Amino acid sequence: MKKIAIIGAGISGLFIANLFKKKLDYQVAIYEKKNSINLEEGYGIQLSVNSIKLLNEIQFDKLQNNKKFNPDKINFYSVKNSNKICELNISDFNTENCKYTTLKRSSLINFLKKDLEKEIKFDHSISKIEQQDQIVKITFENNEIYEFDYLIISDGVFSKSKSLLSKNQIEPKFNDTLAIRGIIPSSSNMADKKNISLFLGSNFHYVIYPVSSDGDLNFIAVMKYNLSEDEQKDFSLFKDDNFIKKIIEKTPHFNKEFFDSINDLKIYPVFVSHDFFEVNNNNIHLIGDAFFAFPPSFAQGASQSIEGAYELFENIENNTESNFFRNRVNKTKMVNNRSKFNQFVFHLSNPLNIFVRNFFLKRLVKNKKFLEGYLGKIYKN
Numbered sequence: 454m455k456k457i458a459i460i461g462a463g464i465s466g467l468f469i470a471n472l473f474k475k476k477l478d479y480q481v482a483i484y485e486k487k488n489s490i491n492l493e494e495g496y497g498i499q500l501s502v503n504s505i506k507l508l509n510e511i512q513f514d515k516l517q518n519n520k521k522f523n524p525d526k527i528n529f530y531s532v533k534n535s536n537k538i539c540e541l542n543i544s545d546f547n548t549e550n551c552k553y554t555t556l557k558r559s560s561l562i563n564f565l566k567k568d569l570e571k572e573i574k575f576d577h578s579i580s581k582i583e584q585q586d587q588i589v590k591i592t593f594e595n596n597e598i599y600e601f602d603y604l605i606i607s608d609g610v611f612s613k614s615k616s617l618l619s620k621n622q623i624e625p626k627f628n629d630t631l632a633i634r635g636i637i638p639s640s641s642n643m644a645d646k647k648n649i650s651l652f653l654g655s656n657f658h659y660v661i662y663p664v665s666s667d668g669d670l671n672f673i674a675v676m677k678y679n680l681s682e683d684e685q686k687d688f689s690l691f692k693d694d695n696f697i698k699k700i701i702e703k704t705p706h707f708n709k710e711f712f713d714s715i716n717d718l719k720i721y722p723v724f725v726s727h728d729f730f731e732v733n734n735n736n737i738h739l740i741g742d743a744f745f746a747f748p749p750s751f752a753q754g755a756s757q758s759i760e761g762a763y764e765l766f767e768n769i770e771n772n773t774e775s776n777f778f779r780n781r782v783n784k785t786k787m788v789n790n791r792s793k794f795n796q797f798v799f800h801l802s803n804p805l806n807i808f809v810r811n812f813f814l815k816r817l818v819k820n821k822k823f824l825e826g827y828l829g830k831i832y833k834n
């Protein structure tokens with residue numbers, strides 16, 4: 454029986470725990486620093502077909518249909534005048550059982566944690582990692598010490614485990630953007646309830662998409678914004694109503710009526726990875742945002758977290774752990790380049806550049822060869 458420790462009960466940690474739990478030859482423990490799982494009721498997540506295929510291996514297809522939504526199209530609009538630019542049929546990548554899916558983050562987390570009640574140990578924040586031959590010794594802040602055959606690190610973008618191992622050498626960086634998110638209730642008729650709406654503006658874009666069949670919509674905006682080093686670390690700033698009001702009023706073509714229709718508006722700084730960290734030990738691996746956090750403009754963070762978790766599970770099963778890092782780096786670089794490119798293109802300001810972008814966008818969304826290379830390559834695993 455191989456003993457596996459997973460640090461962090463987010464999407465990647467919970468998914469890989471489910472995969473190992475199905476096998477009899479592993480014993481899994483998930484250590485979570487909080488005293489409960491963060492369900493943040495409401496906020497949405499988009500999952501492309503690559504992750505749906507893998508989630509179906511743990512019966513995601515059996516999740517009640519009213520808890521998820523399958524949009525057909527991404528409609529592109531201009532923030533300036535709300536005119537539609539073009540549309541992309543995202544459902545072209547769907548198969549019978551694997552469809553592009555949008556849902557509440559809480560629905561996904563509830564699904565992932567439902568069979569793991571005994572395995573999740575709350576109030577456990579890691580403080581020390583020691584490597585001894587094939588054994589990994591972990592100490593927690595409450596002074597508990599345990600030994601494992603494998604350590605899987607999935608404690609998110611600010612991974613403390615990665616800081617411990619890299620001696621604070623590999624840290625995420627502020628992406629010079631703020632994320633503004635909230636929920637548009639089903640009673641509102643401000644947006645399309647059947648598709649993903651993507652609005653492109655100057656140094657600003659936002660996305661609205663349904664998160665269930667009951668008509669609630671997720672709102673997520675990404676706005677270029679400079680913060681001083683002190684402001685980046687000051688998390689109380691992002692809870693300050695005056696700061697939130699100031700940011701909202703700075704959004705291009707600010708529309709008070711529109712923002713008033715959004716519930717639970719929250720703002721937070723977006724941090725991303727710049728470097729990879731390879732652990733010199735085949736028994737310790739990173740997955741999810743701890744492995745690499747992307748800019749959010751390609752909506753691949755959760756899908757790649759799921760894909761990476763699955764790859765690591767397969768590698769451990771087949772005793773090919775040494776292949777995991779290189780293969781994951783290759784795919785991650787492809788996704789990261791597209792995420793950065795999307796953000797650049799979505800945020801253009803100069804009218805001539807916008808004209809040229811829209812001209813090409815209208816053609817590229819219909820070009821099968823381009824779509825296969827740009828999206829299809831990522832949606833395959």
Ligand SMILES: Cc1cc2nc3c(=O)[nH]c(=O)nc-3n(C[C@H](O)[C@H](O)[C@H](O)COP(=O)(O)OP(=O)(O)OC[C@H]3O[C@@H](n4cnc5c(N)ncnc54)[C@H](O)[C@@H]3O)c2cc1C
Nearest residue numbers: 461463464465486499579608609632741742753754755756
């Ligand atoms: C604005 C924005 C929008 C996004 N939208 C999308 C989207 O539409 N689609 C998509 O696919 N992705 C999206 N993402 C990305 C996605 O949310 C993340 O990639 C994904 O949640 C990463 O999962 P994870 O399990 O690696 O980390 P997390 O979900 O961050 O989980 C980490 C867990 O570890 C715990 N933890 C932290 N430190 C410790 C410690 N020291 N000890 C023990 N436990 C610890 C935390 O409490 C948490 O439970 C978005 C990201 C952003 C910023």
